[in-house]
Amino acid sequence: MSPAVRFTNVSRRFGAVRAVDGVSLDIAPGEFFAMLGPSGSGKTTCLRLIAGFEQPDDGHIDIFGETVDGVPPYKRNVNTVFQDYALFPHLTVGENVAYGLMIKGVDRSEREKQAKDALAMVKLAGYEQRRTAQLSGGQRQRVALARALVNGPKVLLLDEPLGALDLKLREQMQDELKTLQRDLGITFVFVTHDQGEALSMADRVAIFNDGKIVQIGSPSDVYERPTSRFVADFVGSSNVLPPQFATSHGGAHWWTSLRPEKISVAGPATLVPAVHAHADGEIKSVSYKGSVTRLTVATDELRLIAESPIGAAKFKQGDRVRLIWPKSAMIAMEGDA
Amino acid sequence: MSLSAASPQTIVPSVGQRSGIVEAISDLFFARPKFLTLVLLLPPLLWIGIVYVGSLFALLLQSFYSLDDFSGVIIHEVTLSTYAQLLEDANIQIIVRTVLMSAVVTVACAIIAFPIAYYAARYARGWTKALFYLAVMMPLWSSYLVKVYAWKLILAKEGIVTWLAAKLHVSWVIDGLLAVPIIGGPSLSFSYIGTFLVFVYIWIPYMILPIQAALERVPTNYIEASADLGASSRQTFWTVIFPLALPGIIAGSIFTFSLTLGDYIIPQIVGNSRLFIGQAVYTLQGTAGNIPLAAAFTVVPMAIMGVYLWMAKRMGAFDVL
Known part of the structure; x- marks a missing residue:
């Protein structure tokens, strides 16, 4: 079966800027795929290339095995949930949702019925007659979702779909989007700069930097085994150990990632178990995060960040401590050695 | 008088202690924002009310008078003629x-x-x-x-x-x-x-x-x-x-x-x-x-x-x- 979306060596330039630079990528049918990266990394341009709002300067894009080179957005079987939703202010909620069906020439009673069903699916039954200006941010998001899904797209594109919502609502929508995607079986491609969102929702994540994909894999892959300093730093926070430090602590001679939660904090003279590495240092800052406490510790060579669920609370700034971590927690990263 | 007892009064002077007419007016405006709005709106309201709507009303009134065809004098009686x-x-x-x-x-x-x-x-x-x-x-x-x-x-x-x-x-x-x-x-x-x-x-x-x-x-x-x-x-x-x-x-x-x-x-x-x-x-x-x-x-x-x-x-x- 051909992939839902295939990028073959796609580039898109804006003047001298290479917004997307030689990206190749396969998205499987029915996959929940995240494009993650800082702003200006090219992830949104990739989404716009799939939607058809941009055309590639080089390379090819296929959607379900058919080339979309030169195909305008209105002839593509994909729909987009826009970042600020782009609901039409002169239409009611119901008319907004039925817009795509109206354009296709579906007759009024049929499209009203389908719009009603789509609104019920996003838990906004009975909102047909409202004006979009009367809706809250979360409700607008749902209308935008219904407006896209009612057309039965093969691929649904979501551009920072949860960016404008507050934290509580965002967590709730994450679950709902995930459930919706599973129930409908549609390929979802969503763009975000929030690594937590990408890790918790997606089946697979592509991490973008400077117009290129720097790593692609399952959320646990990219979190547990980052292949570059950029990914280690961008996905979660990580201690990036220089090659000399890694070697002297039982690792390989590579730039190495060490997650803060893998490091346990102990008193200065604590015995180090076998297959563990350690470093001694002084606590420079303590920051309480609720579920964890984050400590910044200055060792002789560099500063390390440790996150400790319990116990760390008893240490305070200025204390001498011993940091202990399993050697297996040091992930050698290729590429930047 | 100890310093700590005096400090609240010196740091936060009450309205009554401020002097000068300008301060008094600005305090009044602060306390009563609607009064400020009224003062600011009064000139344009007078302009629209008297010069604009007033003259329009006078015009409307004229249209309900009539002209005596023989004398050419306006008869100031309300009529639809x-x-x-x-x-x-x-x-x-x-x-x-x-x-x-x-x-x-x-x-x-x-x-x-x-x-x-x-x-x-x-x-x-x-x-x-x-x-x-x-x-x-x-x-x-x-x-x-x-x-x-x-x-x-x-x-x-x-x-x-x-x-x-x-x-x-x-x-x-x-x-x-x-x-x-x-x-x-x-x-x-x-x-x-x-x-x-x-x-x-x-x-x-x-x-x-x-x-x-x-x-x-x-x-x-x-x-x-x-x-x-x-x-x-x-x-x-x-x-x-x-x-x-x-x-x-x-x-x-x-x-x-x-x-x-x-x-x-x-x-x-x-x-x-x-x-x-x-x-x-x-x-x-x-x-x-x-x-x-x-x-x-x-x-x-x-x-x-x-x-x-x-x-x-x-x-x-x-x-x-």
Whole structure:
């Protein structure tokens, strides 16, 4: 079966800027795929290339095995949930949702019925007659979702779909989007700069930097085994150990990632178990995060960040401590050695 | 007295301790924001209330008086006889002529203005945008009378239009147009066609600018969303762009329609000397001295505009505002 979306060596330039630079990528049918990266990394341009709002300067894009080179957005079987939703202010909620069906020439009673069903699916039954200006941010998001899904797209594109919502609502929508995607079986491609969102929702994540994909894999892959300093730093926070430090602590001679939660904090003279590495240092800052406490510790060579669920609370700034971590927690990263 | 006891008073002085009339007034305004609003609004309210609405009311009142035909004296008694006079055939003709001309001028302005405004809002950037504003606004900076007289010469029988048509061997087009009954005449500058052309030229900036402003407010992502949902450019235009530009078109049409309704100079200089409402008012209050009928004539455009706005509102033209 051909992939839902295939990028073959796609580039898109804006003047001298290479917004997307030689990206190749396969998205499987029915996959929940995240494009993650800082702003200006090219992830949104990739989404716009799939939607058809941009055309590639080089390379090819296929959607379900058919080339979309030169195909305008209105002839593509994909729909987009826009970042600020782009609901039409002169239409009611119901008319907004039925817009795509109206354009296709579906007759009024049929499209009203389908719009009603789509609104019920996003838990906004009975909102047909409202004006979009009367809706809250979360409700607008749902209308935008219904407006896209009612057309039965093969691929649904979501551009920072949860960016404008507050934290509580965002967590709730994450679950709902995930459930919706599973129930409908549609390929979802969503763009975000929030690594937590990408890790918790997606089946697979592509991490973008400077117009290129720097790593692609399952959320646990990219979190547990980052292949570059950029990914280690961008996905979660990580201690990036220089090659000399890694070697002297039982690792390989590579730039190495060490997650803060893998490091346990102990008193200065604590015995180090076998297959563990350690470093001694002084606590420079303590920051309480609720579920964890984050400590910044200055060792002789560099500063390390440790996150400790319990116990760390008893240490305070200025204390001498011993940091202990399993050697297996040091992930050698290729590429930047 | 200890320092700690004294400090609250020295650090936070109460209102009563402040001195000077300016401080007192500003404290009063702070405490009573509605009073401040009233003070700020009073001059414009007085201006609108007395000078504007007051004189309008006086005008309305005049229309309910009547003129004694024999003595030429205004009888200050409330009567509807002036309005009955307004409904006589000759006066109705003036009203119908003016309303038709205003409607045709407005439609023509909208049709010509829309593409210009659309280009300016969606495509013009940097210096082309500056050039657009200059081109639209510059005619407004020169005298209205000069422009109208210039058009009289342009459209005259010996004018450049006739000359150019002869050179291009298309004189028959102009002759054909002028041969059409009612709108034709001896020359362009002595026909309704001429009056119409000058009206359109003079008022078109008032149509372009509101449409352009309305189109500027249509974000690109509405157009992308529409394309994303399957609409071709033509469908997007009629289902998204045009409805959102409609308030601008209505605003522009209010300008062009009411300006044409009330104008008395253009039809006097360019045209076939049949009266428009503005000219009727001018003649009645001047040489004829029939202030009541002039006032009754003035009520007509106001009533028409009232009905027009009410209809536009009913059609939902202002819903997006």
